[in-house]
Amino acid sequence: MRGVGRRGVTVIACVGNPLAGDDGLGCVVARLLSALRLPEGVEVVEIGVGGLDLLDAIRGASRAIVVDAVRGGEPGRLVRVEWRGPVALEGGPDGDGLGVAEALSLGYSAFPEEMPRHLVLLGIVGQRFRGEGLSCPVVRALPTLLHVLLEELLDYPS
Template sequence: MSGLCNPRNRPGDERGEEVRGGVAPRVTVLCVGNLLLRDEGVGIHVARELLKMDLPPNVRVVDGGTEGFGLLDFIWESDRLIVVDAVRGGQEPGTLYRFRPEDVKEGRQLRLSFHDLSLLDVLKISEFADRRPETVILGVEPARLDMGMELSPEVARKLPRLIQMVLEEIHREPEGG
């Protein structure tokens, strides 16, 4: 299912509608994870809920699955990037996270879903190419990573709040604007 997005906002679409003072930034909500490993699939559960909503036309929701380099086009075509994933930060299961790539210290790697390479590596490549959008990462500490498609109770309870955090980011004013 990776790479699916809301049909009105596929890669290459023009920016969103006119807004006060200019054109709305292209916002990509990149939901990643492995749906077959319970809480590892939380990003995909978020994508499914967001795709049911009437989001602004400049917002693209992408089910990134477990892709790595395959997501570069989605990242590079965005002005703002909101990543949703399971984050193993060593806290209690169900703990919610919000951070920016630059908040992660060198040598301390929060574990994210990208299997072949880390999300931070993909973002470093984007930065090196001078194509990294303003980025925020939202996630939840997983409780269970065994085979299964249902979220653990700890993560399922946090799903509505995680979705609300994504909506808040979508409607947040861009930095410097």
């Protein structure tokens, strides 16, 4: 478990499956970020799916930015949500295993003192979630997502 002694760290958790179309967004963002010189104290973590691996990646960090593809809405639209704590969810997660929202709700309910004080979800609405590669609307929105993500890093008070 990573949760101990990471205060002052910002984790960018990039969630995605490159074999599921636009769901591979997080993998692409992680690779793009690895080519940049990010501020000290920033960790980029690539996570195949949400769930417990996501919780392990962000526990103990002061803040986290979770990057993931979004279903529903206009393909290519940027989505930014500040996490405000556990949410009541109806039914189970979509797809296999524990999704991002379910995992975050579980983490903030079970061990709130170990979860980031500030968490932002950043995503792009996907067009297709099968096959390899990102759809054109998601590729076109990537520069905007990266710009917003980098501003998020720079604008947050230390």
